[in-house]
Amino acid sequence: MLTVEHLTMVYPDGTVALKDVSFEVKEGEFLGVIGLSGSGKSTLLRCINRLLEPTEGRILWNDKDITHLPQGELRTVRREIGMVFQQFNLVKRSSVLTNVLSGRLGYTPPSWALANRFSRQDRELAFQALQRVGIPDKAHNRADELSGGQQQRVGIARALMQDPKMILADEPVASLDPVLAHSILGYLEKLNTEDNITVLCSLHYLDLVQRYCERVIGLRNGRIVFEGSKEDIAKMSDERFREIYGEDAIRMGGA
Amino acid sequence: MADSKIAPPVVEAPRRSALHGLLSLIVPGLGQFVAGARTRGLTLLVTVLTLFGLSMWTIAQRARFPEYAVVTGDYLRIVLACAALLVFLLALRHLLTRFVLKDPLAETFSLYGVVLLFFVLVMFVGDDILATVLSAESLSHIHGMTGLYSGAALAALWLWQVGDAARIGGEHLTGKRTPSMGGAIVIACLLVFALGYNLTGVNLPKAIREYQDVGILLPRILWPWRAAFAYDQEVFEVVQKIQAPCPDGATGPGSNPVLANDPWVSATPTCGDLSVRPTTGGLILGTELTITAGNFVPGQEVLIRWANPIGNPFTPRGMGETTLIIDENGGFTTTLNIPDAVVSPETASGDQIHSLIVRQESVRVFGNRLSNEMNLALIGLLETIMIGLMATFFGIVAAFPLSFLAAKNLMSPIMGTPERILGNVLGVLAGGWLGIQVTDFASASLGGLEAAPVQVFLIGMLAVLGLGIAGLQLGGRLSEAALTRLGKDGGYWVSSGVLALLAAYPGYILGLGFSRGIRSIVLGAEVAAINEEWYGALGAVLVAVLVFWYLYGKRHTRRVPVGLMLYGVVRTIFNVVRSVEALIYAIIAAIWVGLGPFAGTLALTLHTIASLAKLYSEAIESIDPGPLEALDAVGANRLQTIVYAVVPQILPPVISFTVYRWDINVRMSTLLGFVGGGGIGFILLQWIRLYQYEAVGIAVWLIAITVAALDYVSSEIRERFV
Numbered sequence: 020m021l022t023v024e025h026l027t028m029v030y031p032d033g034t035v036a037l038k039d040v041s042f043e044v045k046e047g048e049f050l051g052v053i054g055l056s057g058s059g060k061s062t063l064l065r066c067i068n069r070l071l072e073p074t075e076g077r078i079l080w081n082d083k084d085i086t087h088l089p090q091g092e093l094r095t096v097r098r099e100i101g102m103v104f105q106q107f108n109l110v111k112r113s114s115v116l117t118n119v120l121s122g123r124l125g126y127t128p129p130s131w132a133l134a135n136r137f138s139r140q141d142r143e144l145a146f147q148a149l150q151r152v153g154i155p156d157k158a159h160n161r162a163d164e165l166s167g168g169q170q171q172r173v174g175i176a177r178a179l180m181q182d183p184k185m186i187l188a189d190e191p192v193a194s195l196d197p198v199l200a201h202s203i204l205g206y207l208e209k210l211n212t213e214d215n216i217t218v219l220c221s222l223h224y225l226d227l228v229q230r231y232c233e234r235v236i237g238l239r240n241g242r243i244v245f246e247g248s249k250e251d252i253a254k255m256s257d258e259r260f261r262e263i264y265g266e267d268a269i270r271m272g273g274a
Numbered sequence: 275m276a277d278s279k280i281a282p283p284v285v286e287a288p289r290r291s292a293l294h295g296l297l298s299l300i301v302p303g304l305g306q307f308v309a310g311a312r313t314r315g316l317t318l319l320v321t322v323l324t325l326f327g328l329s330m331w332t333i334a335q336r337a338r339f340p341e342y343a344v345v346t347g348d349y350l351r352i353v354l355a356c357a358a359l360l361v362f363l364l365a366l367r368h369l370l371t372r373f374v375l376k377d378p379l380a381e382t383f384s385l386y387g388v389v390l391l392f393f394v395l396v397m398f399v400g401d402d403i404l405a406t407v408l409s410a411e412s413l414s415h416i417h418g419m420t421g422l423y424s425g426a427a428l429a430a431l432w433l434w435q436v437g438d439a440a441r442i443g444g445e446h447l448t449g450k451r452t453p454s455m456g457g458a459i460v461i462a463c464l465l466v467f468a469l470g471y472n473l474t475g476v477n478l479p480k481a482i483r484e485y486q487d488v489g490i491l492l493p494r495i496l497w498p499w500r501a502a503f504a505y506d507q508e509v510f511e512v513v514q515k516i517q518a519p520c521p522d523g524a525t526g527p528g529s530n531p532v533l534a535n536d537p538w539v540s541a542t543p544t545c546g547d548l549s550v551r552p553t554t555g556g557l558i559l560g561t562e563l564t565i566t567a568g569n570f571v572p573g574q575e576v577l578i579r580w581a582n583p584i585g586n587p588f589t590p591r592g593m594g595e596t597t598l599i600i601d602e603n604g605g606f607t608t609t610l611n612i613p614d615a616v617v618s619p620e621t622a623s624g625d626q627i628h629s630l631i632v633r634q635e636s637v638r639v640f641g642n643r644l645s646n647e648m649n650l651a652l653i654g655l656l657e658t659i660m661i662g663l664m665a666t667f668f669g670i671v672a673a674f675p676l677s678f679l680a681a682k683n684l685m686s687p688i689m690g691t692p693e694r695i696l697g698n699v700l701g702v703l704a705g706g707w708l709g710i711q712v713t714d715f716a717s718a719s720l721g722g723l724e725a726a727p728v729q730v731f732l733i734g735m736l737a738v739l740g741l742g743i744a745g746l747q748l749g750g751r752l753s754e755a756a757l758t759r760l761g762k763d764g765g766y767w768v769s770s771g772v773l774a775l776l777a778a779y780p781g782y783i784l785g786l787g788f789s790r791g792i793r794s795i796v797l798g799a800e801v802a803a804i805n806e807e808w809y810g811a812l813g814a815v816l817v818a819v820l821v822f823w824y825l826y827g828k829r830h831t832r833r834v835p836v837g838l839m840l841y842g843v844v845r846t847i848f849n850v851v852r853s854v855e856a857l858i859y860a861i862i863a864a865i866w867v868g869l870g871p872f873a874g875t876l877a878l879t880l881h882t883i884a885s886l887a888k889l890y891s892e893a894i895e896s897i898d899p900g901p902l903e904a905l906d907a908v909g910a911n912r913l914q915t916i917v918y919a920v921v922p923q924i925l926p927p928v929i930s931f932t933v934y935r936w937d938i939n940v941r942m943s944t945l946l947g948f949v950g951g952g953g954i955g956f957i958l959l960q961w962i963r964l965y966q967y968e969a970v971g972i973a974v975w976l977i978a979i980t981v982a983a984l985d986y987v988s989s990e991i992r993e994r995f996v
């Protein structure tokens with residue numbers, strides 16, 4: 020479904036954030052991305068939907084090269100790929116409903132925006148999405164009135180509005196406590212199994228990776244240093260682990 | 275015991291180098307420079323020279339005496355005298371600390387004390403110093419005090435840097451850190467202060483001596499409300515006829531009767547002798563009349579006047595009270611001697627009948643209508659508020675969309691290829707041109723601009739903007755599609771070439787501008803005009819080459835930061851427009867559209883657009899980028915991103931800035947009238963010129979009340995929204 024070939028990303032200041040990264044994501048998969056802070060996880064996820072322009076390499080979406088797609092066509096690709104962020108990235112002063120509805124913008128005619136208009140179906144969809152993430156009663160609250168976990172659920176609902184084939188989740192639970200983390204990842208898992216939405220999720224904690232991911236790739240200094248199933252992680256030797264997490268890493272948690 | 279005591283560290287007196295001091299005495303900063311403190315030396319040299327020149331120039335200008343040679347001589351003499359005084363004081367201190375206080379580190383008597391003493395001395399014996407060193411002639415045409423104080427400061431600065439050089443020279447050899455320049459900075463500030471004091475014409479004695487001048491006005495400006503109302507006035511005038519001189523047997527016209535309702539006056543007797551002023555001097559009083567009156571307005575003044583038989587009225591002097599206050603019953607009783615009125619020529623026969631006139635100009639205590647001034651001031655105020663309001667409104671409408679172009683975070687991701695940019699440029703030009711055609715057509719079918727100005731204006735805006743944007747988009751797409759047929763490189767080079775050619779036109783204008791601007795200043799307009807085309811051509815070639823060179827440099831990435839370029843241009847324009855005061859625009863606008871509120875509105879609008887756009891764009895730049903990223907990821911286009919991610923975030927600051935700007939605009943528009951921009955300032959200036967201080971007071975009060983109210987309202991609104 021998604022193929023990344025020899026991806027290299029150099030920031031304008033010269034930082035090489037990704038170096039020759041290649042991997043493949045199969046349809047319906049729950050793929051984890053692990054790595055230390057600064058290893059390039061966010062950069063990788065943002066290159067996939069071209070929030071960042073990769074310096075070299077190719078990105079194939081359903082066998083179509085989208086690396087140099089012009090803006091107009093990029094829109095149709097982006098709307099198939101939902102994204103969930105560590106900082107939720109909601110418009111804090113807007114209502115929950117508006118935030119969820121904005122997930123539909125890839126499908127609505129741009130000029131409707133001037134009149135702040137969404138179709139009746141879209142509103143209906145938004146309520147359904149909120150229902151699915153369990154906060155239908157918060158639709159008319161302002162986004163910043165919600166707790167962190169609730170805000171991330173709004174983030175997921177917004178991604179759902181896109182009717183996505185894939186969801187990119189960039190450390191969706193890093194700013195939440197463990198209980199909430201399980202609840203949020205539970206929603207992603209449900210979408211993965213029930214709706215057959217492919218999930219590409221970067222995570223910090225190995226126990227979460229082992230609990231939710233089918234397959235994992237490990238990044239270190241912008242290179243893929245590990246690729247395997249969750250069983251592989253469970254039986255990973257400490258040396259191998261240090262390869263990903265650096266010399267002074269300590270193993271935390273466990274399945 | 276002795277062990278527990280901490281020995282005080284031995285501090286050596288800093289070493290000095292006489293050589294470096296001497297160098298700096300001759301050329302300021304030279305000692306420091308030689309000692310290795312290059313920047314310090316140069317700074318000191320430049321500072322001393324600048325301050326010296328500035329003082330000299332100020333003194334010469336003030337004296338209206340441009341003989342710089344003479345002024346320089348005089349000024350140098352003052353500086354030297356001051357330096358001598360300071361050196362004397364320093365020597366005194368040295369002797370004192372060394373031999374009397376036995377304090378080689380000179381800690382008891384600080385250098386600052388000496389400098390302070392020096393300036394105090396200059397203040398008190400300055401006149402004597404001037405009288406000693408200047409000739410009488412110089413004294414008469416040079417503003418001595420400016421020279422004195424700046425000279426004293428310059429002398430101090432000079433000596434300070436000599437000491438500094440000696441110290442730096444000494445320490446350079448022992449390799450220590452350079453000391454601070456605080457002393458020099460303080461002295462330099464003193465000098466500048468002395469010059470400023472003189473240039474701004476600060477004159478304390480005058481301010482104290484002549485405060486009464488304003489003391490008379492001030493009450494009228496501070497409490498002008500009497501003039502805010504119109505007062506009804508009633509004039510009563512009643513007459514008692516008196517015969518004088520009184521021939522034997524004459525009885526006179528007789529006392530008037532007492533009236534029941536109307537004002538009346540009655541005198542006895544009604545026949546008598548006139549007062550006489552003999553040529554030898556003195557005064558023989560005429561017959562004393564007893565005057566009673568009634569039915570006047572109580573508590574107010576009446577005037578008693580006299581009219582001779584010919585009818586010329588005058589106020590008799592020395593014959594009795596002529597200004598009386600009516601008692602609570604509406605009447606009065608008084609006596610008056612018949613004055614020395616001129617009578618008809620002696621040839622005139624018959625009785626000489628004079629008139630005793632009692633006149634009251636009664637005034638209501640409370641006015642029942644607003645005065646003319648008050649009405650004018652109120653209308654002016656309304657106009658002022660409206661000017662502020664309209665300027666703010668137009669400002670918002672124009673600044674809001676423009677501010678997005680001036681927001682770096684929104685503009686910097688916008689990249690373009692030469693292929694696209696070429697199409698964009700051509701498309702926007704074509705679209706704009708089409709828009710103008712549409713406007714012309716609409717204007718013609720609506721009966722002309724005069725007939726339907728608002729409609730034509732709106733159609734014009736929409737047509738030019740809409741078609742321009744459409745052209746931008748369409749042109750970009752078309753040219754990209756067309757140029758890709760030329761192959762990857764072909765399209766790039768062709769579009770880069772055409773862009774460079776297009777840029778040649780602004781380059782030509784720039785070249786002409788250079789010729790007409792800078793060259794004509796240097797060579798004179800006529801000479802510069804002869805070959806100005808050459809400069810235009812040079813500019814065209816230069817700019818075209820530069821553009822092409824730039825695009826050539828981008829041939830690998832093929833990404834031109836058009837967004838950033840546009841941002842730079844728009845920002846610069848805003849900054850330039852903003853840096854000129856609205857008052858100046860008002861002067862221009864008054865010439866353009868004539869005196870009046872429209873000129874003010876126009877001027878204020880221009881300034882408002884620029885400053886609001888700046889403020890708005892700063893609000894945009896400080897938003898949380900997260901939602902932008904999220905909406906990009908969703909597939910939203912730029913317009914949608916702005917509406918759903920940017921606008922909600924900037925709304926509070928935008929409202930706050932706008933209200934604040936409205937506040938400023940009303941405040942500004944009170945002044946705009948001073949330069950012909952309409953509003954209350956216009957009439958205020960007239961009243962000031964006519965010395966109508968009560969009217970001035972009314973206007974000032976109204977402005978103050980409005981501004982205070984607005985201040986309150988605007989801060990309330992802003993508090994609600996932030």
Ligand SMILES: Nc1ncnc2c1ncn2[C@@H]1O[C@H](COP(=O)(O)OP(=O)(O)OP(=O)(O)O)[C@@H](O)[C@H]1O
Nearest residue numbers: 030032034036054055056057058059060061062063
């Ligand atoms: N805008 C930027 N400009 C320059 N360098 C950047 C930029 N953003 C990230 N980097 C650098 O790129 C590298 C990868 O960053 P990235 O954010 O992808 O890491 P990450 O794995 O997501 O880290 P974290 O777990 O802390 O989120 C880091 O070295 C970072 O400093």
Ligand SMILES: [Mg+2]
Nearest residue numbers: 060061062190
């Ligand atoms: Mg990250």
